[in-house]
Amino acid sequence: MRGVIFDIKEFAQHDGDGVRTTVFFKGCPLRCIWCHNPEGLSPEPELYVGTNGCTGCGLCRKPCDHPDCVYGRCLHICPQGLLRVSGKEYEARTLAEKVKKSADFLSENGGVTLSGGEPLMQWEFALELIRELKSLHIAIETSGYADADVFRKVISECDLVMMDLKLADREEHKKYTGVYNDKILANLEILKSSGKDFLLRTPLIPGITDTDENLAAIARLADGAPVELLPYNNLAPAKYPSVGREYTKLIVESESRIKSADGLPGNFSFR
Numbered sequence: 001m002r003g004v005i006f007d008i009k010e011f012a013q014h015d016g017d018g019v020r021t022t023v024f025f026k027g028c029p030l031r032c033i034w035c036h037n038p039e040g041l042s043p044e045p046e047l048y049v050g051t052n053g054c055t056g057c058g059l060c061r062k063p064c065d066h067p068d069c070v071y072g073r074c075l076h077i078c079p080q081g082l083l084r085v086s087g088k089e090y091e092a093r094t095l096a097e098k099v100k101k102s103a104d105f106l107s108e109n110g111g112v113t114l115s116g117g118e119p120l121m122q123w124e125f126a127l128e129l130i131r132e133l134k135s136l137h138i139a140i141e142t143s144g145y146a147d148a149d150v151f152r153k154v155i156s157e158c159d160l161v162m163m164d165l166k167l168a169d170r171e172e173h174k175k176y177t178g179v180y181n182d183k184i185l186a187n188l189e190i191l192k193s194s195g196k197d198f199l200l201r202t203p204l205i206p207g208i209t210d211t212d213e214n215l216a217a218i219a220r221l222a223d224g225a226p227v228e229l230l231p232y233n234n235l236a237p238a239k240y241p242s243v244g245r246e247y248t249k250l251i252v253e254s255e256s257r258i259k260s261a262d263g264l265p266g267n268f269s270f271r
């Protein structure tokens with residue numbers, strides 16, 4: 001089976017235990033206004049035009065009929081190398097073989113993490129990949145937004161589940177991520193009773209997720225399970241024009257007021 005991947009990061013240090021290879025699945029059903037991977041939102045391969053170093057020479061605007069240049073822009077002409085396609089199709093086995101070139105290192109030092117985007121959006125491909133990689137420690141980073149049977153099937157084959165818990169309030173969740181959190185909260189209960197090693201993660205978005213009310217509600221939902229607080233990545237807005245998207249300017253402060261887990265419940269930690 002084929003899937004679309006937009007990045008493969010080796011030597012990742014924040015995507016689970018140890019040093020890992022992280023595979024980024026393309027496509028996400030959420031639209032978090034703070035998303036720092038806008039190139040992971042669309043499920044399809046798309047044009048990515050880097051902005052850092054663009055001289056405005058205009059060469060890439062010239063018509064091009066090269067077979068690679070399917071987006072109406074020449075992918076090869078930029079003197080700065082700023083044009084590329086974000087998203088590549090792989091057969092699960094081919095991707096697994098690529099990842100397994102570092103298998104000795106990964107099995108001693110960490111493992112493989114499925115991330116995104118949302119890996120559960122391509123769950124059948126994810127399952128096939130996990131099975132191809134089963135000799136390695138497999139972690140998944142997920143929003144938890146999937147049908148319960150899909151969630152159950154995939155987590156049952158993972159060694160570690162890192163699931164986001166962004167906003168406890170249903171309407172706030174819809175307002176800031178584009179979807180209600182009903183499926184996520186149902187899957188949280190499945191995760192808590194699964195016996196799996198898991199970690200909940202809350203991005204600290206200034207004035208949105210880092211409020212006292214939200215963190216208290218997250219603590220209640222976690223019910224003693226570990227919660228990792230993630231600092232907001234304020235470099236995210238710069239990537240949006242690269243895939244022709246606009247960043248929603250709803251974030252009023254540039255940094256969260258939360259700088260540590262001091263004063264928060266004992267199951268909370270700070271990355």
Ligand code: SF4
Pocket residue numbers: 049053054055056057058059060061077078079080081082083
């Ligand atoms: S060719 Fe490269 S440097 Fe020139 S305008 Fe296009 S992106 Fe910018």
Ligand code: SF4
Pocket residue numbers: 028029030031032034035036037040116117118143
């Ligand atoms: S769930 Fe993650 S990838 Fe999807 S929109 Fe939100 S931050 Fe972006």
